[in-house]
Amino acid sequence: MTTLLQINASLNNGGGQSSQLANQFVAAFRARHPDAKVIVRDVAAADPVPHLDAERFGAFTAKPEARSARQRAVVAYSDALIDELRQAEVIVLGLPMYNFGVPSQLKAYFDHIARAGVTFNYTEKGPVGQLTGKKVVVFATRGGWYAGTPMDTQTRYVRDFLAFIGMGDVEFVYAEGLAVSPQSREAGLAKAAAEIARLAA
Ligand SMILES: Cc1cc2nc3c(=O)[nH]c(=O)nc-3n(C[C@H](O)[C@H](O)[C@H](O)COP(=O)(O)O)c2cc1C
Secondary structure (H helix, E strand, C coil): CCCCEEEEEECCCHHHHHHHHHHHHHHHHHHHHCEEEEEEEECEEEEEECCCHHHHHHHCCCHHHCCHHHHHHHHHHHHHHEEEEHHHCEEEEEEEEEEECCHHHHHHHHHHHHECCCCCECCCCCCEEEECCEEEEHHHHHHCCCCCCCHHHHHHHHHHHHCCCCCCCEEEEEEECCCCCHHHHHHHHHHHHHHHHHHHC
């Protein structure tokens, strides 16, 4: 049985354009893998991930036997997020662009899953990611057009972060021009839908 983890990062909850494209992909995936287990993690709207602060980061770095009850709860929350990633062979990420970057709650999620000694190890040859053997499909939605230009720092950042924790097999599907005109929106969504059909084939 394949496990798919869908991560939604839109502040518009399931109604976000990125979540809807991710939903379309997941529906096509389910059609091909009827016995697949699908886990949905909404990091921004339904179940926002809190920002990392000194207390939370201190919980990660404290020795397990020295952790307070609050620190144990923080680590248990992070462990649960990581466990979902470990379970999944396929990860689908709905990725809106907000103010040229990723949603701040997605950054907070990344801050909770990047754990030294857990999801990556520092070695003499540099950091080695531990979450290997996964396929990631990212649905990147934007009001304007950025893909393939130097303005698209979002793609590079997400690729680098995922590679850091071991996920090198990452495919981006873009829906761009969504806020410019009805025509550009339609064209952007049609292009993404065609990509979904290609990926599902
Ligand atoms: C707070 C906010 C900031 C945004 N910033 C950008 C931006 O920097 N560049 C851009 O092209 N579109 C921007 N947009 C438009 C979104 O990328 C676009 O509406 C996209 O569909 C959002 O995905 P979602 O519907 O899944 O939330 C922004 C939208 C919001 C709400």
